[in-house]
Amino acid sequence: MPNIIVLIGRVLDPSGIVFNRRAGRLFVNREEYLLQPADRCALEAALRIKEAGRPKESPSAEVVALPRTLLPDDDVLRQAVATGADRAIYLAGQVANADDALMARVLAAVVERLGGADLVLTGATTLDTGQGQLGPRLAEALGWPQIVDVWHVEAADGRVRAVRKGKDGFVAVEADLPAVVTVLPGVLKPRYPDGARLINVYRGVKEMANALEQWDVADLVEAQALKPLVERRGQEFPAERERGARVSGTPAQMAQTVAEALRQRVRR
C-alpha cells in the first residue's frame, strides 16, 4: 500500500512581530505559529492525490505527516492529522539547531523505516527563511528524482505528473515514482479540518487514539550525523525606511532609477 509522506513545518506569524530597524532587533508581541503555507499546499495536494485514488493499487494510500524540523511539541502534526492526514510521527531528540542537512538524513531514515512510501510532498519554500533545500536534500538522501516548485501535482500508474512554470508559460512534466515533489505556496486552497476529527485528534480518542506516534532521532541515525552543518552568526537589519525621497532628472533618467529599483525587487 503505497503511502504519501508530507513534511510539515511551522513559522512564527510575522503579523505578531515588530521589526525595529533602528534598534536592530525584532520584538515578538504575539507569539503565534502558522503552518508553513507551502507545506499546507503540499498536504492539500497529498490529500487530493489520495482521494483521486490510484488505479491498480487496491487499498487507498495513507498520508503520513512528518515534521520538517525538530519541534518542541506535536501541535503541527495534530493539525495535519485533523486536516486529513491518516497518521503523523513526532520526532523527539535533544538536538539543538537542527538544520536541513541533518533533517534530510533523519527524514530519509524515517521514510525507509516506515517503508511503503513512494511519494514525498513538501513546501517549495519557507515563509520565514525562504529556503527550499529540504525537499531536494531529502530526495538526494533517498536517491529519488525530484520535481520542485510545482503549481499542480497528480500521481497515478507509477508516475507523478506536475505543472511547473517555464520561461514561456506553464509546462507539464513527469517522473517515475518514487519521487520527491515540492509545492509552491498559494497554489492550492487548503481545506479546513473536519471538526469532529480535530476534537478527537487533540483529545487522542476514538479513531484518532493511535494517529500520532513518537520516534526518537537517536534511534534513526548515528550520533555524528546529528550534528548540524550550519550555524547562525547573527542578524542584520536594513537601513531605516526613508520615505519621500525625490527622484531627479529627465523622465528618462527617472525611469532608469525606478527600473533598477523595481528589477531588484520584482522577480518574474
Added chain:
Amino acid sequence: MADMSYLDLLMAQQEEVSEAEGGGGGIWVVADVVDGAVAPVTLEALGAARTLAGALGAYVYGVVLGEDVADLSATLYQAGADGVRVADHPALAQFALEPYLKVLSDLFEAEKPEVILFGATPAGQELAARLAQRMGGGLIEHVTSASLDESTRTVQGAFPIYGGEYFEVVACPEARPQFLTVEPGAFSAPFLDPYRKGEPKMLEVEPGEPAVRVVGPAGGFEPLAVPLAQAPVIVAAGRQAGDFELVKQLAARLGAQVAGDRGARDAGWIGAEQIVDVRGVTVAPQVYVAVGIRGDTFHNAAMEGARFIVAIHPDPTAPIFQVADLCLEAEPKDVLPALLEALG
C-alpha cells in the same frame, strides 16, 4: 566620455591567465546560461567570488555546462575567473538535473573546492541543494551579502527573512565545500576586463539520464487567482494616470495586479473590487506603484503596509509623496513609456 585611447595603449598587453598546478580548493562558480549567454547573476557571483578569493588567498574557477558553450568561457575569464572548466555535450543543451549533477559531482569530487557559488536561479537552487547533500556540505540559499570569517576560512552569508524584514547571517564552519546560492541583483557585476583571457579545460563528460521528462505545455492550466489583498506586486492608477493602457502594460511587464483609487473607478478604468481604500481593499504588497494617485488618507491607510512604494504624480504637494519610497514629480504620460523601455 573622455578620450581613453592612451589607457588602451597601456592595457594592450593581454593578460594570459594560467592556473597553478596541484589544484584543490578554490572558489568555484557554476554558471547559468540564458539565451546562449552567461547570465548576469553568474557575473555577480564571480564578483563576489573575487572578493572572497582576495581575502582567502584562493583561486576563482568557473564551470559552464551546455552545448556549444566553450566560447562563454571568455566572459568568465573577463569577469575574473582564474580557471574555467567547460562541459560541452548535447545532453547538456537544456538544464536537466541528473545530467548536470553527474558532471558537477564528478568534477567537484576531483577538485575539492572550498566554496561553490550558484546563482539563485531555478536550476542553481536544485543543483546546489542536491550537490550539497551528496557532498556533505552546508548550503545557504538566496544570499544577498557575504563576509568572511578569515580564521576558519568560513563564508558568512546573509539572506532575507520574511521577504526582507531583516537578514539572518549563517555560516558553515566545518563542512566543506561550502555551498551558497547568490540572489540575482544583490552583488554588483564585476568590470569585464577585455584583456583578460585564458584557455578553458574541456571536461570529458558522461551525463546521466534525466529523471524528469518534459511532457509539453500545460495547456488549459489555470492557476488559482490571487486576491488583490494578497497580491505581491500592484500597479495602481489614479485620476492623473493619463493613459490607462500604459498602466496595464506596466502591470503586465511586472507580473502585477492592477488596482486604483476611487478616481480610477469613477473614470471607469477599474472595478469596485479593485479600489485600494480603507472603504475598499487593504493591500500589503512587496511593491506598490502609484501612477497618478494623489493619495488621500483613505487610500494611503490602505496601502501603507507595502514594502516598497513608487509614486508618480505631477503635483509636488500630493500626499502620496509622504508615504512613497521613490517620488517622481512628473506626469505619468512622460515617465511610463520611458519606464517600460527601461524595464525591457
Added chain:
Amino acid sequence: MDFTFSPEHVALRRMIREFAETEVAPIAAEIDREHKVPHDVLHKLGQIGLLGVCFPQEYGGMGAGEAGYCILMEELGRVCTSTATNVGAHIGIGAMAIHLDGSEEQKRKYLVPLARGEKMAAFGLTESNAGSDAANIRTRAVREGDSWILDGGKVYITNGGYAHVITVMAVTDPALGARGGVTAFIVETDWPGFKVAREEDKMGIRGTSTAELVFEELRVPHENVLGKVGEGFVAFMRSLDMGRLTLGAAGLGGAQAALEWSVRWAKTRKQFGTELANKQSVQWMIANLATEIEALRSLVYRVAWMVDAHQPFTQLAAMCKMYGSEVGSRAIDVALQIHGGLGYTRDFPIERAFRDARIAEIFEGTNEIQRIVIASNIFRDYGVRIRP
C-alpha cells in the same frame, strides 16, 4: 484554577477564525446590503461539522461542548453578526431543544441531520401577543387520533423562512396555561398547513430570515411531541438558558471587532499633527472598552465551563446575555465615534455593525427579562420570592 483553554479548543478557535476571515468576512457587507441569508457559508460550516459543534459525536455533532459553541459564536460574531445569528438560532435554540428533550428516535431522525448541517432548524415561540410574556401564546394544538392539529401563528422567528425543522410551542390545555398546558412539537416545514407568511424588513442583521409563520390545520404526528405533553414550557426555558450564554459570546465577538477597528484607526488617523492614539480621550475610550471586553470574556467562558461541568448556570447565563449585548452596543458606539464621519458611511463596516448590535438587547429575552431572572435568582438565594 486553570484559565487556559484546552488544546482542542485552541485548535478549534484557530480553525474557525481562519474560516471566518476567509469565507464569512468577505460576504458580510453583501448579505446586509442585499438582505440575503448566506446559504453557501452555512453549507460550508455544515460540511466541516460546525453546525453541530456542541452536540455529541454519536448524533452527528462535533463534541466540542459549550466552550466550543461559544468559540464559534465569538469568532463568527467578530466578522458578521448576521451569520452568527443564523447559526445561533439553528444550533442554540432550534436543534438544542431536540438535544435536550428529544427521545432517542427523535434525535436519530432530526438531531443528526441538523448537527451535520444537512437540515436547518428554528425555534417557534414568539407571537404578536406573546413576546416577553411568552406564557401568553395562543397557538392551539388539538389532539385528533394519533396526531395533533395546530392552528395559529408565530412572529419574528429567526431562520423561519428557510428552516426545515422548527420546534413549535403550542397550547394544549388553555385552562392550565404555562404550567402544564403548553407542549413543544417538532414541525417539518414542508408539511401541509405550514406557511411562511412574510419576512420582516429589519434595521439590522439583514442577512437573516425573520419570518412570520402561519399554521392552518397543520397536522403533527404524536411522535413529534418533544418531551411530555404539557411540559413544553420547561423544555423551552432550558433551551433559552443555553441560547443566552452563546448570545453573550456573539456580543463578545462583535465588541472585540469594534475594539480592533478602533485601535487600527486610532493609530492611522492623524489630526492636529498627531495620531488619534496619542489623544487621551481616545486612549480612555479604548481602555474602558478593552476592560469591559475582558470582563465579558471571563464571564462567558466561565459560564461555558460551568455548563460543560453540569453546574447550574441560569443566573450567570442571563448575566452573559445582558452584559454581552450591552457591551456589544457600547463597543460599536465607541468605534463609531472614533471613526467619525467615515464610520457613518455605508462603505465602511461600522454602520452595519452598529445596526446589527442593537437587536441583542431585545431578542432571546429582552434585557429587562434577563434582569428579572438575575434578581429573582439572587433574592431566592436569600429566601425571598419576588414577583416580576
